[in-house]
Amino acid sequence: MAACVKAFDLVVRVAGLIASAVGEAFERYDSEDSGSDSGVLSELTTDARKSKMQHPLDNPVWHALTGPHARFAIGRGAARHYPREIAPFSAIEHASDQAYADLAVDLPQGVEARIVRPENGPLPAGWVAISANPLQQMILPTGGLPPHMTPHAMPLGLDDATDMLALVAITRPGPFGRRTVELGNYLGVRDAGGRLIGMAGERLRLPGYVELSAICVHPDARGQGLGAALTVMVARAARIRGEVPFLHVYPDNPARVLYERLGFQVRSTLWVLWRQPLAPEAGSWRS
Numbered sequence: 001m002a003a004c005v006k007a008f009d010l011v012v013r014v015a016g017l018i019a020s021a022v023g024e025a026f027e028r029y030d031s032e033d034s035g036s037d038s039g040v041l042s043e044l045t046t047d048a049r050k051s052k053m054q055h056p057l058d059n060p061v062w063h064a065l066t067g068p069h070a071r072f073a074i075g076r077g078a079a080r081h082y083p084r085e086i087a088p089f090s091a092i093e094h095a096s097d098q099a100y101a102d103l104a105v106d107l108p109q110g111v112e113a114r115i116v117r118p119e120n121g122p123l124p125a126g127w128v129a130i131s132a133n134p135l136q137q138m139i140l141p142t143g144g145l146p147p148h149m150t151p152h153a154m155p156l157g158l159d160d161a162t163d164m165l166a167l168v169a170i171t172r173p174g175p176f177g178r179r180t181v182e183l184g185n186y187l188g189v190r191d192a193g194g195r196l197i198g199m200a201g202e203r204l205r206l207p208g209y210v211e212l213s214a215i216c217v218h219p220d221a222r223g224q225g226l227g228a229a230l231t232v233m234v235a236r237a238a239r240i241r242g243e244v245p246f247l248h249v250y251p252d253n254p255a256r257v258l259y260e261r262l263g264f265q266v267r268s269t270l271w272v273l274w275r276q277p278l279a280p281e282a283g284s285w286r287s
């Protein structure tokens with residue numbers, strides 16, 4: 001009987017230790033999930049990397065074209081494309097031979113696919129690599145924004161496309177086509193003569209997230225804080241809608257310093273892969 005009592009006491013003590021450990025774990029979880037900036041960023045980085053399921057931001061073009069931007073999408077199966085006059089990007093759901101086969105079907109002959117992937121994966125059979133470049137994804141966690149305001153900023157639309165393309169040609173902020181403005185809201189600032197000297201807008205849109213893009217200022221208007229002001233205005237508008245702003249920047253782009261000053265933090269390094277299928281006569285599986 002004494003042995004039974006001792007065994008029972010041991011079981012009770014072990015159960016109590018387990019319950020205490022579980023309670024402490026839940027308390028740590030509650031404190032870490034209280035909505036702080038570091039908690040939001042941690043959720044979007046560490047947890048996503050540990051999980052077998054990728055976070056949507058790890059494959060942003062795919063989740064845009066199968067989500068809020070599905071109306072623009074061209075493609076089938078595990079592949080999608082934007083129309084090139086809107087954006088030059090394509091996407092695959094996952095890296096597989098079938099996904100690349102689907103990707104090739106709707107590419108015009110001799111045109112490369114520009115995909116954004118979480119890693120620089122192996123080149124599939126029947127494809128050639130054109131380039132592979134790392135791209136930093138920056139996200140704006142919850143928190144305050146600097147009080148930058150640009151009272152003369154006005155909405156831009158398709159009627160402004162010619163002026164927007166002229167500014168892009170000078171400043172080279174990244175891919176921008178005649179219909180890119182259809183992807184989201186754009187703001188611009190004109191000088192006294194009516195010339196467009198600065199703009200910022202939205203490109204990729206995922207459920208709960210929006211990418212800030214085409215942030216550029218004419219060389220004649222730099223040094224006045226215009227780029228920061230336009231970035232903050234577009235980010236604030238996203239916040240009001242309940243969306244989390246993010247953006248992409250190459251590691252050597254000096255604009256990264258500005259974005260960090262505004263509160264953006266590097267979430268992940270993605271890869272911009274330019275890949276092209278071989279012509280059918282060269283033995284591609286598209287034949």
